[in-house]
């Protein structure tokens with residue numbers, strides 16, 4: 122059966138993956154109506170790189186009034202320039218800023234660790250002191266000796282001598298140490314400062330002699346009290362001068378002063394540091410660290426002047442920021458190079474057009490049931506003046522982004538007309554498939570050129586198929602009337618690379634189409650037992666539901682051909698049958714085969730790539 126009509130293939134951009142679409146790889150479900158590209162992802166596979174669409178491509182496709190005018194090209198170049206400038210600005214500023222932030226964070230971590238270390242030290246010493254004082258008091262209480270008896274005083278002296286932290290321990294009556302390890306001389310404990318919920322009374326300054334400011338703290342529990350030196354918990358060596366240290370009582374010091382302190386301490390810090398066991402914060406010109414005791418309602422506080430943090434930040438920044446600047450410069454240079462390549466490829470494309478560096482290769486399309494060559498797809502090639510051959514996968518996206526694509530399409534249609542001559546007039550059942558881009562859809566000149574091509578070749582509309590990728594169909598408002606007009610003129614339309622974009626089958630149903638082309642990636646998966654193997658089955662089912670004829674691309678093996686034929690696929694393209702070749706070779710081979718013939722060996726014709 123001959124394929125009739127025209128086709129255009131276009132490159133366009135993604136629709137977002139629609140949530141809730143059926144999994145194409147789930148064979149227990151009915152044939153899905155979702156889009157096969159989503160199936161790649163749903164089946165746990167990555168959409169192949171060649172099928173990923175970039176936002177730039179979406180813009181290229183959906184941008185209004187894409188044309189080949191110089192103004193439009195200038196606008197695109199200006200957009201590339203603006204985007205590049207912005208990217209360069211970001212590249213130059215973000216890495217140094219990140220380096221500075223990292224320096225600040227590392228400096229903060231280092232200073233915070235230092236301050237937390239001091240605060241932990243205070244808590245450890247405070248815990249040890251309080252434990253020793255309470256243990257001594259307990260020992261005295263448990264001894265059962267009469268208060269101030271010789272035995273009791275001997276025990277007091279023993280406790281005093283064997284403890285590291287205690288200055289004295291003794292018997293208390295009415296706020297006076299009536300006898301102690303220091304002797305019988307009574308020592309008034311001074312103003313009672315605080316009585317905690319655990320029954321311990323704290324005396325902030327025990328006066329040893331009248332009028333002399335005493336450095337002693339007193340802990341009283343029951344009828345006994347222990348005296349310690351106030352600086353004991355703070356007796357820590359600090360590497361940096363100007364560090365303030367304090368031991369706070371969590372109940373007493375919340376509203377009152379620290380139990381003991383060295384340097385400047387704000388009362389409010391305790392409340393502002395919150396309830397966590399360890400905390401650090403920068404406030405009042407200090408990096409303040411707090412560590413709470415696990416055993417007593419006490420906490421150690423250490424406050425490092427913020428100038429140390431600043432100094433450490435500066436030192437680290439001197440190391441990190443140059444690296445950030447270098448990284449930023451490297452990134453900016455890479456961005457500039459990429460942009461230059463894009464812009465230079467774009468201008469090389471225009472130059473290539475002026476110098477006639479483009480030509481076409483034609484790949485036969487076969488009828489699977491008979492192996493007959495029923496048509497051929499025109500594939501564009503670019504041989505640059507230096508002999509380099511560039512494939513369409515590389516230059517078509519650039520042409521689409523920069524607006525050169527419409528000029529390329531014009532050249533393709535001119536080349537087809539020149540190549541095929543009167544072949545189509547002599548072989549009315551044969552068709553040529555041409556790829557058109559989304560940008561071409563807006564242009565009346567495309568239609569004029571198609572008509573001219575048919576007129577020059579003495580062909581009928583049924584000699585042409587227009588291929589357009591599913592992404593070109595995203596702009597329904599543009600694509601729908603163009604497709605309708607082509608089809609009403611007798612030109613058929615194929616959706617190309619089906620399954621690689623993001624449009625859904627229901628979306629395709631918005632259009633009147635004739636052919637669906639299964640992308641090579643799905644054909645490759647046939648018989649591999651991969652989830653994609655299931656996808657091809659569903660794509661065929663979808664196309665049949667929509668009553669579309671199917672052309673499978675990239676058929677390389679007999680097994681793939683058999684599989685496709687067995688599932689009702691009518692047409693195929695691929696190296697199993699023939700590679701892309703110059704028109705003269707295709708015509709000679711076609712005439713030699715008498716248009717019929719069964720499947721040719723895969724390598725009987727050289728691929729023009």
Ligand SMILES: Nc1nc2c(ncn2[C@@H]2O[C@@H]3COP(=O)(O)O[C@H]4[C@@H](O)[C@H](n5cnc6c(=O)[nH]c(N)nc65)O[C@@H]4COP(=O)(O)O[C@H]3[C@H]2O)c(=O)[nH]1
Nearest residue numbers: 500501512513514517533556557558675676677694695696
């Ligand atoms: N591995 C393998 N590959 C096979 C086999 N059979 C065919 N191919 C290759 O698969 C591509 C099929 O074309 P497409 O899907 O329309 O995909 C085309 C088409 O979308 C686009 N393109 C080509 N010419 C034009 C053009 O004139 N205009 C526009 N807008 N796009 C074009 O560039 C794409 C790539 O074209 P090509 O590089 O020529 O690559 C061609 C062809 O050489 C096979 O058995 N195995």
